[in-house]
Amino acid sequence: MFRGSFTLTLDDKGRLALPARYRDRLLSENQGQLICTIDLHDPCLLLFPLAEWEEIEEKLQSLSSLNPQERRLQRILLGNATECDMDKSGRILLPAFLRQHASLGKNIRLVGQLNKFEIWDETTWQDRLAADIELEQAQAGSVELSERLQDFVL
Amino acid sequence: MFRGSFTLTLDDKGRLALPARYRDRLLSENQGQLICTIDLHDPCLLLFPLAEWEEIEEKLQSLSSLNPQERRLQRILLGNATECDMDKSGRILLPAFLRQHASLGKNIRLVGQLNKFEIWDETTWQDRLAADIELEQAQAGSVELSERLQDFVL
DNA sequence: CACAATTACCCACTTATCCCCACAATGAGA
DNA sequence: TCTCATTGTGGGGATAAGTGGGTAATTGTG
Secondary structure (H helix, E strand, O other): OEOOEEEEEEOOOOEEEOOHHHHHHHHHHHOOEEEEEEOOOOOOEEEEEHHHHHHHHHHHHOOOOOOHHHHHHHHHHHHHOEEEEOOOOOEEEOOHHHHHHOOOOOEEEEEEEEOEEEEEEHHHHHHHHHHHHHHHHHHOOOOOOOHHHHOOOO | OEOOEEEEEEOOOOEEEOOHHHHHHHHHHHOOEEEEEEOOOOOOEEEEEHHHHHHHHHHHHOOOOOOHHHHHHHHHHHHHOEEEEOOOOOEEEOOHHHHHHOOOOOEEEEEEEEOEEEEEEHHHHHHHHHHHHHHHHHHOOOOOOOHHHHOOOO
């Protein structure tokens, strides 16, 4: 599972070197095959090992292509799901349209989220993180928690 | 299965070069035979490998030709289904009436959707994607999710 | 049967991708 | 502190992919 965050740089060719600690695992378990797609709600990209992505694909497949909302989900997620294979030096090439969507500059933040990574522009990430913490503290006690969060213990 | 999107160009002769990564598979599994038809709800074309299309055809055949809605579906899909074989350099020729229906210009976006591709004009695709994402974000939390989507976890 | 129009094949050019090597930065061990 | 190994970064160059256009073959039509 992935956790923690890494500051990386995107070079002029759009390549991103994944942290060395994950390379062996990604190679042995998924032949270095990764899927990168866009996030629905935030200006970042999602990076899945192929095996993880295929589970999502199965769920997507079971959605109705006649229901507009479900079709939309299929189209956004699947339509942007790009196969990004690691090259022999552990780098992946992010296509321009994905970089654009997340406004990726040179400085990148790679964030581990268990079964996937999130790819953020460094400054976007910083801003969002600050805003999220602020929101969380401001809401403390005042906003109703969802059922699942009621039982959440750290 | 097909996924991800590819920016391609339609040349003056109406030819579209499919991504090299799929050509071998399409040749060995379907002798390079593809079926292109129009989409029911969106201004794009659908491109099926022959084997996939034949499954659709069976379903269409089982519909009643007396029920107006079902008859309409048959007429639209079947009536526009065009055989598009790959030539020896991996290109297919899109007939003019199909190009017109999807308002295809020079810049094309080929979008993988599991068992088929969607063929969009690049700007139409961009606009639609932006609108879809906006809709998705605006609805977040406010609109009732279908049962299937409740359990959807990325 | 001849002609025009369309389609397919072929070759050439441009662009993008991948592999490789080199260097810089970092951290570990002697 | 020095050396060595590992990781991250940058860029040249071979190779493949995408694109455009000429020409031959095929099809359909009068």
